[in-house]
Amino acid sequence: MANRITLTLDCADAKLLGDFWKTALGYVDVPPPAPFRTRAEWHASFGLPEDDSVDDLAWLCDPEGIGPRLSILKVPEPKRAKNRLHIDIRVPGHGTAEERWARIRAESERLVAAGGAVLEEFEGHHVVMADPEGNEFCVAAAASEA
Known part of the structure; x- marks a missing residue:
């Protein structure tokens, strides 16, 4: 069985990019893993620092399960150069x-x-x-x- 990949984009605004890429690709939010009902509930289970917000990331997937998942993560540093992978x-x-x-x-x-x-x-x-x-x-x- 081949390995699967997730593409990850660093960003300043995960909600903005999540909404854009859902529109661009026809993707949807990855549902939270069982037994959690919401992504916020799942995120809170890790006991992360208070300034680590669920709004600082987005997980997207192809609703048909064919394309790779897309993770969008807020990072403190700005984009500095052309993407090496696009x-x-x-x-x-x-x-x-x-x-x-x-x-x-x-x-x-x-x-x-x-x-x-x-x-x-x-x-x-x-x-x-x-x-x-x-x-x-x-x-x-x-x-x-x-």
Whole structure:
């Protein structure tokens, strides 16, 4: 059995990034482990310092269980450089190159409305974007169509 991965983003505002990435990926909050009813209840069970808030992190998952989990953690230091690892959002669908590019552009516009920013477009191929805290990611056609 292969190991599974969780991607982790450091941030200044876990709620902001959690909401953005749920919108971007169609992910949902990871439910708390049994027997806890809420994530706050589970978090409190660790006896962490009072300034360690459940709002300082977000755990997201693919509701179908296919994609990797995404952890978003508040850290004190700011982002300093370009990501060495980034997320590619692959837009599904078939059709001509023009139709695929139109879907890529529509998705990037949807993500701008959700708080993202376009950094650069590679016409007909992909769009480089940033989430609300500047983490880079790309929007492109599904890998089988690239």
